Every structure is written in structure tokens, then in C-alpha cells.
Amino acid sequence: MLLSDGRVVPDLPLDRAKVERCRALADGITGQVLELVRRHTTVAIERTALRLLGLHEAGPGGVPLVNVAVDALQARGLLGRGAAYWLAWARAGGAVSPGAVAERLATLPERPEPLAPAAERAALEEVRRDARAGVDDLLRRVRTRDALRTELGQGGRPLRYVIVATGNIHEDIEQARAAAQAGADVIAVIRSTAQSLLDYVPDGATTEGYGGTWATQENFRLMRLALDEESRRLGRYVALTNYSSGLCMPEIAYIAAHERLDMLLNDAMYGILFRDINMKRTLCDQHLSRGICALAGIMIQTGEDNYITTADADEAAHTVVASQFVNLSFARRAGLPERLVGLGHAFEIDPAREDTIARELAQALLVRTLFPDSPIKYMPPTKHKQGDIFFSHVYDVMSDVVAWLTGQEIQLLGMMTEAMHNPFLMDRFSALKAADYVRRAWRSMGAEVVLRPDGLVVRRADETLGRALALLEEVAREGLLRAISRARFGDVARAEDGGKGLAGVVERAPDYFNPLVEILEAR
Amino acid sequence: MLLSDGRVVPDLPLDRAKVERCRALADGITGQVLELVRRHTTVAIERTALRLLGLHEAGPGGVPLVNVAVDALQARGLLGRGAAYWLAWARAGGAVSPGAVAERLATLPERPEPLAPAAERAALEEVRRDARAGVDDLLRRVRTRDALRTELGQGGRPLRYVIVATGNIHEDIEQARAAAQAGADVIAVIRSTAQSLLDYVPDGATTEGYGGTWATQENFRLMRLALDEESRRLGRYVALTNYSSGLCMPEIAYIAAHERLDMLLNDAMYGILFRDINMKRTLCDQHLSRGICALAGIMIQTGEDNYITTADADEAAHTVVASQFVNLSFARRAGLPERLVGLGHAFEIDPAREDTIARELAQALLVRTLFPDSPIKYMPPTKHKQGDIFFSHVYDVMSDVVAWLTGQEIQLLGMMTEAMHNPFLMDRFSALKAADYVRRAWRSMGAEVVLRPDGLVVRRADETLGRALALLEEVAREGLLRAISRARFGDVARAEDGGKGLAGVVERAPDYFNPLVEILEAR
Amino acid sequence: MTAHDWSPGEVVRPYGDRRDDGVVQLSFVLPVPPGERAREAAVELARRMGMDQVHVAHMEAAAERYTFFVVYARTAAGVEWDRIQVPEVTVRRRGFDELVAHALREVGRKIVVLGACTGSDAHAVGIGAILDPKGFAGDPGLERYPCFEVANLGAQVENARLARLAVERRADAVLVSQVVTQRDVHRDNARQLVVELERLGARAGLVLVLGGPRVDHRLAVELGFDAGFGAGTRPSDVANYLVLAVLRRLGKEVQ
Amino acid sequence: MTAHDWSPGEVVRPYGDRRDDGVVQLSFVLPVPPGERAREAAVELARRMGMDQVHVAHMEAAAERYTFFVVYARTAAGVEWDRIQVPEVTVRRRGFDELVAHALREVGRKIVVLGACTGSDAHAVGIGAILDPKGFAGDPGLERYPCFEVANLGAQVENARLARLAVERRADAVLVSQVVTQRDVHRDNARQLVVELERLGARAGLVLVLGGPRVDHRLAVELGFDAGFGAGTRPSDVANYLVLAVLRRLGKEVQ
Ligand code: B12
Ligand code: B12
């Protein structure tokens, strides 16, 4: 198969009918969920709307104004109307500055005085205008990002994606620069361990994190500035990504867009399965977060790779594929074109087994072939990494080979110290050097290799597709929520009203008002 | 192609006519040389004959008796008759013990009294009997080796070949055992740097060597005993190899056979090109050494891999192939069946270049396909190894992949510290662990991969064969000696009467007597 | 002298290619650009670690101001084998059936086990490998043992909640997994649980076990746990330990 | 503080993932079987090398009585950048043509260069890379320079013979390659040449250069040579040095 970027990968014969059926089933599955999504809003969604409307800063004690406001509204059971409505209401009441607005919303009476119809219409119109202004501003910023990317151009495919995670944004910047100098094309700043469970976005530049660095607007800004500078110096655009995930999916998407991030890890189910976040909450949040990514041209990356860290990569291969169909469908429903949906998968089969390369090739080629227009993101081995860095390095390099042969678009580089700690500077260097060698050495092999038609690889790919189809049939029958509660993905079972953040899900009132949603749905 | 050991490698279409022509040319080339060989003997050849006839030990000052005797004979210009003749002569004169014989030969008068025809006939007959007895004893020992190998069986193909080279035989033994425990199938004890230029074989167990351990009969014996024991413990036969190379090729072959070595590095031209040994000398010596290997069922391994350490592996690929045809022809003329001729080649293309895998695959597959009955020996990268052990380890593993995909029979494992020092215990361990993983992971890929008919690999292989043919045509025209003097192999030029050891080459007298040669030629 | 006649009491030293040569391989990055001076700095650094015959095998720019080094050197350091003290979780290992029978007989009821990966640590696979039926590396998990009543609370469990549940469910043993160790978050987190349990006066009555890839027995004990298990632990190791420890708690010293 | 405002005078320390964290990676083998005790021995060993926060990342049997370890730890060691003295072969580098013109003009004749890989060392590629026309890494070899008259004697050249030839051919410079370094054979071998040359009273009149992958300037000087070149040397480095050194010998200090 000839890829859009000119690379050639071995042809993988697929049963088109099966593929079409999978897509159709996925659309059915997400369709059901979308109804639920449209009937609800969440504290995160409302906070996002308020951010767009100017409530950026944090108040005393670092509590973001949007949390002050939204928590109060929810406490009074007023959130169903939409925080933007109450902002309009507060403004009509004379509150002007963000602080004043938050203050006013935080101190609403039991039954707030309704506005006169005309005043209300005027107030909402003004808020709509502000929202559009906010969006226009956002788009201006996004265009500068796109302009620089086009001006400098990016590295060859697959883009080399590495992680920084010192916990200290300044040290992160130093290492991101070093990584870029060593050849990295994408920098991911890993978040602090606890962040996904926070129902607010921390504020300001941070220097202490656990297993990662806090995702804050200021940290985003500082890192992107440093990368702009480094990109210019290197004459190669270095992209930045972070996580729109956890309890603040849409807010982070908005902040990220504002600070010109290029990509975001954003998965419709990751939070549910791997952070035990309530499913309704995540499903509502992901939709808006993806709408924002669509608006801002941010490429999302899904997290199916995670499934095979909890489930067995060999047996659960089909769950990855099934989930990708669902994730893609959710994304398209949020307005994302396929070229912005970086479906994720990984090289995770236990290296103690035999013929792992044949199966990894089958999986990687299957995903590549199923979703030709998606910038597929390939993850290296992680779960079976050993403290033996020499072995782990070799193990990573095998995934480099498969990534190259199968024409992945974005390749997260494995670290030989994966089993021990977040990457050190020298780990990234060695990983980049090895990946470089593999790309050079295997250059034309994707075009050289023809797969035996009745061979292991071809049969395995077909079998996986078949099992993915069967799983989708099942999920379509049960409905997604039920399926998740039955551990259909990643061997993880989550109850419909279990998990964190359910309290933050609210029925929309008939007169629910959210100008951001209006704008996104109007596109 | 289905290999005799059951492995399948990608099919490589070859022009049969070209192949046949190469074989024919090689036979022509070696035919000419054999005439020269038959007209001459060398001090090494004569020493070997005397060893067979019982002159094992070393005299005072550790000088081997065979050297005492042969040097004296040559000094008096009597060597053309054959040392064995003079041994018969000395015996007839009453010298019995090896010491006495050596003594007598060392002190021959100017014109030794000729023996009466009858006495002479009797004396020579007796020596012939002794020679046959010596050979029978040798064969008995060889059979015990073969019996143990059959009893225990060897590891899977490719056999994993590692080097020990501490300089101290006792430490070598310790490390050989450790390597065997870690999975090695073949142990090569590298010789001390200087040994190939010594015109005698040192004596006894040694504990000091440079870049290797002295090859002595006692060292051979000690190592083989240790490996017998280790093999039994592991239930897997671990083979031993050393070098029949340099100025003592046939002597070492004889000693090795006696001590039950399984293989020997033995190349018809290596000594000439890489040790600057006179070509006549080496060409004569290699013939007898190979005759002995044939007799003792020792698998030889040729050294074409060395060419591409001096010449550019990419440009000189065809010289490797051409030389293999010649080496094989020499071996067959010495009575070696193809199954005992381990032709050598290597993964040596500069890793800084592009598409090295395609070219390495082409080369490895070409050699494998050209010589289906030879136990091909594959060498890892060496010349372009770096002090960056992490990179070098990855680089080695790529050669593991190629070795596996192309069904090599014996694989010398690359060491990540190749650029620094002789292997450490931990280097071998990591190499074996990685090779193991590659074999497991790529298990069926040889059968999965079909090469594009008009692809890089296929075209490159055909081109190399074509250039090898052209080179053979040239060498056939010029004659081998001339060709070598014109640097046709390994970019190294050697003069016909330059180099070391020419003085040790002697015309055979019409009545030249050498019972060992008689026995070998009678087979 | 070869390792084959190695005997305790000797000083143990790194082995490169001959006994006691003290060879070690190092790699590190220095925040300086490559060059002769940087090389010399690397050599000097190794010397200050007490090494000699320092060979800088590789020096390469890992970034503009950072240089990656690979070094081989010899250390004079050695350790006296006898002097090494290791606190080990030593138990007479019983087979599955034997252990179950023994436990049921001696305890007279099922041993209640609570397991969780605590704090913000979301790594559930490790604790799952120990508790869930499918176990680890073919070794069945604790839920398979009829002598245990197991509840795996999963990951991200707050210490306070875990302590409360331990009391409510009258747990005999609480198994805690800690996988994220950056900035020693696992230490604080583990200690916090001990505090919580003590607050509820429940610590003494419990067998408290810590586990994780960067955990060892010594660390666990130091943090106020009864035992610690590290990378590659098999459920059967834990099962054997638990039965013994619980019996001890119940004053039954039977082995 | 980041490397970007790094400045000499500071103490340079290994950089893992933050400035001055002192992180180094080690690997080594201990001649003992794996186990808790072996692990502790590895930890203790690292401590004796002055490291703390020692993490044994991996312990595996490399053979029955040998255990392979991978260790990450932090060293307190650091080096003062200013204090580092490096003897360097510093030459103002000239381009090919400029150098040739300069040499021919100042010397007034070709500079006679003899090169060899001496003793039993058969590694001819290194010296060939410096002398032979095709050179190294695209950098042409000395034979390409019209200002040099080069003879590459190849490998395995006895020191006595090389010394004799140096005198006979009135060599201005002798280039020696040493690649095999086991048991310090290269040191003895290099020293031997110096002795031979002195015996013939020829040392003083010569520029004597040593090279090889494990050679550096300091070592060469220590062995009685004028300069040393290591791994990755380019012919042009050597050419520039030779012209300068020969001119010095001829009492012409021109730069
Ligand atoms: C799988 C995985 C994940 C999955 C977890 C899925 C899940 N539900 O468990 C996902 C993708 C969600 C994940 C996320 C993160 N991870 Co993670 N993850 C891993 C990974 C790749 C494998 C861990 C694993 O499952 N191992 C397999 C199990 C069986 O092994 P084990 O845990 O060691 O358990 C064995 C023993 O330790 C012992 N054991 C373990 N627990 C217990 C308990 C008891 C009582 C006993 C007796 C024994 C015992 O028995 C087990 C069987 O032998 C490791 C890297 C690695 N290879 O170790 C990184 C790793 C642990 N993750 C890491 C990090 C930093 C994170 C993140 C914080 C990154 C981020 N900022 O996004 C996040 C957030 C997670 C969080 N909030 O805690 C780091 C931790 C670094 C450190 N030293 O602190 C690691 C080491 C990767 C790295 N090099 O950066 N991760
Ligand atoms: C090629 C090679 C061989 C070839 C040599 C062919 C030939 N005619 O040269 C063959 C196969 C014959 C060979 C044999 C042996 N080799 Co060898 N060989 C190598 C290998 C793989 C590459 C060396 C090479 O050509 N490098 C390329 C050149 C361009 O690099 P270079 O030599 O470093 O030269 C550069 C610089 O150092 C400098 N330079 C070098 N010399 C000089 C001189 C001057 C004056 C100047 C200014 C600069 C300069 O400039 C050059 C360009 O930058 C090395 C491993 C490695 N990767 O280094 C082992 C290696 C050198 N060999 C080794 C050994 C032990 C041997 C043997 C002794 C093994 C044996 N017992 O059989 C034999 C015997 C050789 C002998 N008698 O000396 C060891 C040496 C270990 C040690 N530290 O002592 C090595 C390191 C392999 C190993 N890890 O064991 N070898």
C-alpha cells in the first residue's frame, strides 16, 4: 500500500465488507451515547464555557474562578441552565470583571430573580458575541501555530515522539530542547500522577509533580514558547502534546488550543477504564473536548495501547481494533476529520513468546490499513520491559522496525529504562539514535516485503478483524455502557454509576444555554 | 527455500548458468595452484609428519622436537626428501625414542650415509606402519568426539558461536563454561596476537597471551575436557574451535584433530592477505591442513568476512563470494565434503548508510542459496562498531535478525564492546540473550517473507553474483598468485615471493617421502 | 582462582574477564559540550568514584550542551560476602493443597485479605497479579486459594478508606501495592496508611504487606509494614507468607 | 538552573533528569549466584563507590555462578571544570591547498613521512586511513598532499626495522599505529621504538606520532612520542600537526 506520505507498506488483503460493517456498528454504538451526551452537561463543560467567556484566572488560594462559580451554581442546582446563562445574568446585574462575575455567581440567592425577557435576550446575545470573539481570538492563535508549522516543516514520518516528565516545567523545557536537538519531532509532557482525578485545572508554572508535571495553562505556554524558539533554531517544527483526559477533558482542550498545542491525548474511554472516572461524565466531557480539538485543528490521540497493558496483548488484540472504530466514530461525531484522529495502538506482546514479530506486524499493518487517513500513533513495549536495559533497548528497537515497516505516522519511542523511571536525558538520546538507525537501515524494506497470502501475518490480521467485528456486534447489542460494565475493553469492568465525577454530571434544562456548544454545533 | 535443518528462508532466484560457471572457474583456479602445491613441501608440513610419527614433546627450552629436527634438515638442504625419510633413516641407525631421533636428525653429517636399498625399504615400511597406526589412533579419538556429539545433540541452528580470549587458559575455561551455561553452542578460543607468525607451536598450558590465548596442544586438551564435562551437565554438546592458520596450519590441524576439536578457522588465503605470509607457503600448508580436517571430520570455516574489514563491505561484496568459490574448491580438492566447509561472510556494511538491511539480506541470502550444503558461518558487524555499546548492541541485533531470516548455520554473536576489548563475560551474556529473543520473535518470518521479484534485494544479489563471476574470470586468466599480487581480494596486495615463511617452502625431491600425504591421497 | 571454588568469606568483586579484575561499565551524561576537556572530566569523575584504568569508550553529544559517555573502568571496591546481612521473608514453602489444608485447619476459618493500590497510584496490574484468580506467570492468585477470602479494591484507593474497610471487614491482612515511586510518593503514601490504621487502633491486629517493583522487604519494614515483596513476586510466595504471619498473629507458631 | 546558563567554574556533575542529580548507570557481573544476598552485595558495592539512592534495576544469572547487574545510582562526585587540564594537540587548522603551499614554501622540500603499525599488531586499516590516498570519512589521506612524501610500511613492522628505515630514508616524521592494547602490549611496543630510535641517535631529529583507537595525546607524550591521536582522527588533523611540528624542528616557529 502506498501511503500519503510516499512510504510503501506491505499489502494486507482485507475483507471490505467486514470493515464497512465495523464502521456502521461503531456509528450505531456512538449514536446511542450521543443522545445521552446531548441531554447532559458537566461541571467541566460549564467551566470550559466560562473560560471562553473570560474567567481565566484563579482566585485567592489558587482556586480557579471557574470552579468557584460552577461549584456554587451546582450546589444551588442551577447548573442545568448552563453557567453561561448565569454569567449573562450576573453581567446584567452589573458584574463586569471576571472576579466580580465569579463573586456574584458564588453568592447567588436561593431563587435568583429572573431577568425580564427583553433584558435576558439582550444579555444572552452579548454573551454570544463574547463567545464568538473568544473563538475568533482562539482561531487567530491557532493560525499562528499552523503558520509556523508550515513555514518550518516537520520531520519525516514516523514523527518521533518522546516524553518529558521531570515534574519541573523548567527542567522539562531544558529536556524538551535537548530532545529536539537530538531529533525528536513531538514532545509530550506527562502529567503528574494525580492530576486526572482533580476536578479543576491547577494554575501557574509548577516545579513539583509526581511521575509527571502538572498540566497548567502557564506550563503549556512556557513549553510552547521554548519549542517555538527551538524549532526556529533547528529549522524543524517540534510539536507539543499533553493530555486532555481525566476530569477536565474539555477545559484542558480549551487551554491547550489557546496555548497552541499541536496534539492531545484524548480517548473516549480511557478515563473510565484506567482512571475509574464515571462513564457518563467522561462520555459527555470527551464530546466537547473533541469539538474544541476540531475547532482548533488539534490532532487527538487515542489510548487503545493501554488496553494491552491490563489485558493480554495477544488475546486482546481485537479489543484494540474494535475500540478504535468506536473512538473514531465518537471523534467524527464531534466534528474531527480522520486526519486529526490519531488512533493509538502498541507493540506489547510478551517477548517471552514465539513469533511475536509476525503478530505485531499483523496488528500494526491491520490498523494502518483499516484507517488509511488517520495519523496512526504507535506505542513501544512497556508492560514487559525489564530492568535489563540492554534487553529492553533491543526490545524497543524491534518495535522501531515494525513501526517503520508498517508505516506508522507517529511513533512514541520506547525507553530502555521504561521499567524503572521516567525517561532520563540519556535514555531519549539512545532511543532516538537507535530509531534513526532503524529508519536508515530498513529504508526500502516496506516495499521489498511481500507477505505470503496464506501466511501467519495475513491470517492473524484477518482473524483479529473478525473478532473485532464480533465484539462490536456484541457492544452494539448491549450498548456501550453495558459493554464497559462487562469488561469488554482492557479487562476492566466499570459500573454505570460508579467511578469518580458522577456528581459533576447534570441534566440539561430545557432552556440550557451554552454559546460554545452552539458555535461548535453550528460548524 | 527449505533448508536441510527444516528452516525456510525466502526464495532467491539465481541464474544457474552463472553459478555453474563460477564453480568451474574456481576449480580451474585451484587446479593450477595444486600443481605448485604438489611440487613443494614446507617446514610446517614436515613437522606435521613427524608429529604423526611420535615427535610430540618439546625439548629443552620448550623448543618442539619437530622444530629441532626439521630446522636442522632444512639447514642441510635435506628437507626435500621429506622429514619422514630421515626419521626412517635415523631409526634404521638405531635411534628409537623421539628425543633420540630428533637428536640424531639435528646432528646429521654433511652427506648422511645412504641406507642399503633393502634396509631402506624396510625402514620406510615400518614408518608407514607407524603412520597408519598414528592415523588409526587419531580416528579412534575422533570417533569418541563424534559419539558424544551424537549422544547429546547440539543446539538449534544457527549454532551460537562465541569467543573467549582472556590469554589465560584456565580463565578461558571458566568463561567457556559460563558461556555454555548461557546458551553458547560453539566456543572459539582466540589466539594470541603474535601466534600466526610463529613458525612453531608453543608447548604446554599457558596463562599469558595478547589479545588471545596461545594455541597449544595442552590448551586444546584442557578446554575440550572442560567442555565435555559441561556438555554432559547441560545435556547439550558444546563444540570447540580454534585457528588452523598462520605459519603452522597443518600442525595445528593435526593437534586439533588429536584433541578432538570440532571446527577450525582455516582459510586458503587469510594468512597471505591478513598476516602477510608468503602465498606459496600458505597455499601448500592449507592443502595438508585441510586434508587432515577431512580425515578427522573437522569442519573448517573460511575467513571471507575479513575482506570486508579492510575493503568496503558494500563495494567488495562480490570479492567475498568469488573467494568462497575458490576456498570451497580448494577444500574439495583436499578431500573435504561441502558439509564440512563452513564458508564465512559477515554483516559489515557501514551503518551510516541507507538500506543496509536490504543489501545485507541480499548478501546473506545469496551465500546461503549458492552453497546450500555448506554450514555457512555468519559474522556480526565489527569494523563499524562504536564505543557506544547501546548502539552497537542494536547494530548486532540487526545482524541477528538477518542471520535468522537467511538461515545461517553458524552465527558468531556480535559483542557490544567489539570496539574496545575482547569480550567480557557480561558481553556474551547480553549477546546470547538478545540472539535468543530474536530467534523467538522472528521464528516463522523466514517463511512469511516473499521478496519482490524486481526488488532491491533480488537485484542486488544478482548483481553481486555477476561481479563475482567477472572477478573469477579475471583471476582464472591471471592465475591466483598474480590476482593476489594485484589486490583482487580485500584490497590487500601481496608479492609472490614477499611475506613471511617463504624460506620454509622447499621443492620436493623426486623421492620425496611423506606417509601422511600418502595416506591422505590414498583416501 | 575461578568462581567454581568460590567460597563465602572471600571479598566479592566485579568480574570482567578475570577473577577480581573489578571491571564495571558506566554511562552518564555531563551537562557540558563534548571535547577533550569533557572527556577528561569524565575520566576524573570515574576516578573520584574510586576507579582506575578508566577508559572512555564513547563520548557523543546527546544535545548541544550535553554529552553522553560510556566508560569502562576498574573499581578497587569489594564486599565481604559474610558481612552482608539481608532481612529476608523466609517461609517454609508449602504446595497449594498442603498450604490450604494447613491454613484451614490451623486458622479454622478463611483468612480475610484486602488488597489495593493506594493513593493516586493507578497501577492495578501488580496487585491484580497477586490477587486475581489468573495470578502471575502461571501461578494462581490468592482468590484461587479456598483458605483466603479476598477483596481486591483496585487502584487509586485512599488510605483512609482502605483503613476503614480493613476494620469493617475484620481483615486479617491488608496488601498494598505501590508502583509509582517518583519523589518517594510511595513512601509517604505507605506511611500514611500505617498512621490511619493506628488512628483506628487497627494496625496491631493486622498483617500489613507492601509490594511493588521498587519495593523490597527492608523498605517495607522501614515503613512500618510487616513484609515487602518486589518485582517478579509470585502469588504463592505471598500466600505462604500470609498463612504463616496470620498464624503468628493468632499466637499459633506452628510451621 | 539549566545547562543553558552553565558556566565554567562550576562543578560538573552527571545529569539524569535534573541538574546535578548525579545519576549514573552501572552494569557489572559478580561471581556469585543471584539472590537477595547478591543484590545486597551489588548495592553495597555501589555504596563503596560513593553512590547513594542505589537502585538495582536488574539482577539475572549470567551463568550458574555469575550474576549480571544493572544499577542506577547517584554519585556525590563532581569535577571543577576549571581545574581540568588537558594537553591538546592545538594547531591552527589550514585548508588543504593553504597547508600544502605553506609547507612547500617554508620547508622548501617534501616532508618525508614513514608510517607503520608495529610489532605483532596486524591492524593496517587505521594507519591506512591516515596515509592512503582515499583517507578517512571523505578526508583525503596524507599521500594526497603534494607536500608529503609518504611510505606506508603496513602492519606487523618490527620496531628495529622501522627505526632503521627512518634513518635510511631521512624521515622527518614517523607515524605509528597501535590498535591491540591488551596487557598494555601497545605501551611496551611504543616505548621499544623510542629506545631503538635513541640507539640510532635518531629520535631527536624526528617528529614521532602515535595513533590508535585507545591512544590519546597524553598517553603518547607519556610514552616518549611528540603527539598522539585517537579514535576518529582525520588525516587533515595529522597533516596540519605534522607541518607545524616539522617546521618547529627546523627551528621555524612560523604559524
Ligand atoms: C501498565 C502501566 C501503566 C498503565 C496502568 C494500567 C493499570 N490499570 O494498571 C497506565 C497506562 C494506566 C499507566 C499510567 C501511568 N503510569 Co505507568 N506503567 C505501566 C507499566 C508499563 C507496567 C506496569 C505493570 O503493569 N507491570 C506488570 C506487573 C505485573 O508488574 P508489577 O507492577 O511490578 O507487579 C509485580 C511485582 O511488583 C509485585 N507486586 C506489585 N504490587 C504488589 C503488591 C503486593 C501486596 C505484593 C505482595 C506484590 C506486588 O507482584 C507483581 C507480580 O510479580 C510500567 C512500566 C513497567 N514496565 O513497569 C509503567 C510505570 C509504572 N508507569 C509510570 C508512570 C509515571 C505512569 C503515569 C503516572 C504516567 C503519567 N503521568 O501518565 C501514569 C499515571 C498512572 C497513575 N496515576 O498511577 C512509571 C513509574 C515511574 C516511577 N518509578 O515512579 C513507570 C515505571 C513507567 C516509566 N518508566 O515512566 N501506567
Ligand atoms: C578490522 C579488525 C581486524 C582485522 C584487521 C585487518 C587489517 N589488515 O587491518 C583482522 C580480522 C585481521 C583482525 C584480527 C585481529 N584482531 Co582485530 N579488529 C578489527 C576491528 C574490527 C576494526 C579495526 C579497524 O579497522 N577499525 C577502523 C579504523 C579506521 O579505525 P582505527 O583503527 O581506530 O583508526 C582510526 C584512529 O584510531 C586513528 N589511528 C589509528 N592508527 C593511527 C596511527 C596514527 C599515526 C594516527 C595519527 C592515527 C591513527 O585514525 C584512524 C582513522 O580515524 C577492531 C574492532 C573495532 N571496531 O575497532 C578489532 C580489534 C582491534 N581486534 C582485536 C583483536 C584482539 C584482534 C586479534 C588479535 C584477534 C585474534 N587473536 O585473532 C586478531 C589479530 C590481529 C593482530 N595480529 O594484530 C581487538 C583488540 C582488543 C584490544 N583492545 O587489544 C579488537 C578491538 C576487537 C575486539 N573487541 O576484540 N582484526
Ligand SMILES: Cc1ncc(COP(=O)(O)O)c(C=O)c1O
Ligand atoms: C489516552 C490517555 N490519556 C491520559 C493518559 C495519562 O494518564 P492521566 O490522564 O491520568 O494523566 C494516558 C497515558 O497513557 C493515555 O493514554
Ligand SMILES: Cc1ncc(COP(=O)(O)O)c(C=O)c1O
Ligand atoms: C580464517 C582466519 N584465520 C585466523 C584468524 C585469526 O588470526 P590469527 O591466525 O593471526 O590468529 C582469523 C580471524 O579473524 C580468521 O578469520
